[in-house]
Amino acid sequence: MSEPAQQQKNGHLVIIGGHEDRKHDMEILSRFVELSGGKDANIVVITAASTVPDDMWSMYDDAFGNLGVERRSHLELSSRQEANSEEFVRQVAEADGIFMTGGDQKRLLALLGGTALDAEMHIALKTRGATIGGTSAGASAMSGHMLAQGRVELHPEKGSVSLAAGLGLLQRVVIDQHFSERQRLSRLLTVVAQNPYLQGIGIDEDTALVVERGVGIEVLGQGAVTIVDGRTMITNVADIKDRDTPELIDVRLHLLPAGSSYRLPTDATAPGKGLPLPLLDFLEHVTKRNPIQ
Amino acid sequence: MSEPAQQQKNGHLVIIGGHEDRKHDMEILSRFVELSGGKDANIVVITAASTVPDDMWSMYDDAFGNLGVERRSHLELSSRQEANSEEFVRQVAEADGIFMTGGDQKRLLALLGGTALDAEMHIALKTRGATIGGTSAGASAMSGHMLAQGRVELHPEKGSVSLAAGLGLLQRVVIDQHFSERQRLSRLLTVVAQNPYLQGIGIDEDTALVVERGVGIEVLGQGAVTIVDGRTMITNVADIKDRDTPELIDVRLHLLPAGSSYRLPTDATAPGKGLPLPLLDFLEHVTKRNPIQ
Numbered sequence: 001m002s003e004p005a006q007q008q009k010n011g012h013l014v015i016i017g018g019h020e021d022r023k024h025d026m027e028i029l030s031r032f033v034e035l036s037g038g039k040d041a042n043i044v045v046i047t048a049a050s051t052v053p054d055d056m057w058s059m060y061d062d063a064f065g066n067l068g069v070e071r072r073s074h075l076e077l078s079s080r081q082e083a084n085s086e087e088f089v090r091q092v093a094e095a096d097g098i099f100m101t102g103g104d105q106k107r108l109l110a111l112l113g114g115t116a117l118d119a120e121m122h123i124a125l126k127t128r129g130a131t132i133g134g135t136s137a138g139a140s141a142m143s144g145h146m147l148a149q150g151r152v153e154l155h156p157e158k159g160s161v162s163l164a165a166g167l168g169l170l171q172r173v174v175i176d177q178h179f180s181e182r183q184r185l186s187r188l189l190t191v192v193a194q195n196p197y198l199q200g201i202g203i204d205e206d207t208a209l210v211v212e213r214g215v216g217i218e219v220l221g222q223g224a225v226t227i228v229d230g231r232t233m234i235t236n237v238a239d240i241k242d243r244d245t246p247e248l249i250d251v252r253l254h255l256l257p258a259g260s261s262y263r264l265p266t267d268a269t270a271p272g273k274g275l276p277l278p279l280l281d282f283l284e285h286v287t288k289r290n291p292i293q
Numbered sequence: 294m295s296e297p298a299q300q301q302k303n304g305h306l307v308i309i310g311g312h313e314d315r316k317h318d319m320e321i322l323s324r325f326v327e328l329s330g331g332k333d334a335n336i337v338v339i340t341a342a343s344t345v346p347d348d349m350w351s352m353y354d355d356a357f358g359n360l361g362v363e364r365r366s367h368l369e370l371s372s373r374q375e376a377n378s379e380e381f382v383r384q385v386a387e388a389d390g391i392f393m394t395g396g397d398q399k400r401l402l403a404l405l406g407g408t409a410l411d412a413e414m415h416i417a418l419k420t421r422g423a424t425i426g427g428t429s430a431g432a433s434a435m436s437g438h439m440l441a442q443g444r445v446e447l448h449p450e451k452g453s454v455s456l457a458a459g460l461g462l463l464q465r466v467v468i469d470q471h472f473s474e475r476q477r478l479s480r481l482l483t484v485v486a487q488n489p490y491l492q493g494i495g496i497d498e499d500t501a502l503v504v505e506r507g508v509g510i511e512v513l514g515q516g517a518v519t520i521v522d523g524r525t526m527i528t529n530v531a532d533i534k535d536r537d538t539p540e541l542i543d544v545r546l547h548l549l550p551a552g553s554s555y556r557l558p559t560d561a562t563a564p565g566k567g568l569p570l571p572l573l574d575f576l577e578h579v580t581k582r583n584p585i586q
Contacts, residue, residue, distance in 0.1 A: 252545060
């Protein structure tokens with residue numbers, strides 16, 4: 001019996017700022033499950049960012065179980081060989097939802113970056129319209145340029161952050177998490193001051209930025225998403241010494257509280273209804289249907 | 294013997310974010326003395342913001358003494374009657390530099406606001422070109438709209454701040470102090486979200502914004518001055534409930550580290566050399582030669 005023609009699925013990213021509720025109403029995880037296809041979805045949890053993968057799995061095993069998901073499994077990656085193995089790649093190829101836990105994004109990329117599993121995640125999102133979620137380190141790892149290291153100082157400070165190559169599921173942004181709780185705005189300003197090519201995204205704890213490729217974004221949870229846009233910024237960062245605070249003039253800042261949602265204009269000749277125009281460019285970047293490279 | 298014609302003095306404000314160094318190099322207090330006319334200046338210290346005025350005076354008595362100022366005195370104000378008395382007014386009328394200590398800006402305004410002493414401070418600044426300094430509460434009190442009360446929350450929160458009438462030595466801004474140290478950006482964003490007529494100025498500890506009326510500004514000390522400009526902002530703050538976090542789109546943020554200085558264009562037809570244009574409007578507000586009302 002043939003299935004009815006399915007509606008084209010766009011693929012979603014659920015980018016979580018850490019400490020999402022896993023025990024009570026689980027608003028964010030519940031949305032992740034729903035976007036993955038609901039209780040019948042096949043969900044794979046990648047714990048590679050963490051040095052305690054079994055503890056991580058146990059936590060999400062419980063949470064997804066409590067949300068009624070039966071087909072849930074732990075993709076326990078301990079080597080790049082495994083990330084290139086047919087068995088692991090098949091696990092992702094069959095997943096409707098792929099969830100990356102917290103830990104250290106550098107560890108995650110060291111195990112996963114550039115492997116067949118990484119490529120299969122791009123296929124899952126971009127070709128099959130699967131949902132990819134990530135929290136904390138799993139969120140930071142999603143963008144093409146990833147925050148690798150960064151001191152949190154009172155002020156932006158030249159040379160206090162370094163970037164590395166992330167998974168590239170979205171481009172031209174850099175993602176920080178635990179954002180308001182750990183007072184990371186000055187760190188994100190440092191990134192943007194030194195890398196105005198990127199827009200900075202700061203996601204609070206128990207808060208998610210949900211991206212539907214080609215369509216729009218939504219903010220879920222308890223906090224807010226902060227966006228730092230330095231494209232029109234004037235700065236002396238190129239001329240100052242390491243550890244000095246740069247002059248920053250005309251940084252654009254957006255604060256999107258939970259409950260906000262924005263859609264790309266569907267008619268290219270008319271601005272989107274309810275879309276504030278200063279957000280248009282951000283929205284275009286973050287929802288862009290980048291091809292599989 | 295007649296004095297040689299003096300150069301017109303513009304009047305300076307030295308707006309300090311609290312905890313300025315009073316024992317070592319005293320960069321900020323030393324500049325305050327210099328702008329007041331140097332060691333020969335007559336400096337008056339107003340401690341009315343504080344409930345321990347003698348302790349405050351003792352601290353600044355030492356500091357200004359160590360800077361070589363001999364004519365220094367304590368204006369110890371304990372009632373509005375005193376603030377309307379000839380003796381107290383004369384003390385300000387003869388001062389080259391007037392310094393307001395920390396404490397509580399509401400207390401300072403309750404004693405000083407609208408009195409003859411208040412009027413004499415305006416004359417000192419605007420007619421005689423005296424220097425007025427203030428630190429912490431003494432800084433917040435300077436603007437026409439003054440932060441009176443405000444919770445510091447993780448996010449901007451509707452209704453979490455209230456304004457009151459300040460001394461009005463400068464207009465269309467609101468000043469917060471201990472800014473980076475006490476993580477007050479979200480509070481300042483709340484002010485600006487609800488009062489986009491005002492530009493927010495956040496001054497760090499041991500940092501001063503020096504304003505020369507009609508001329509320009511300079512940042513001194515160890516930290517930075519943050520400016521939050523919400524004039525082009527898009528927000529839903531009018532439509533949300535108290536304690537909710539507003540959506541804020543396109544807030545302009547400027548960070549001016551110590552060492553920065555900017556001058557108004559002297560030729561109205563040409564932009565100022567080295568003045569980033571997004572700062573022009575701020576500079577015009579803050580240096581404006583408002584008349585005595």
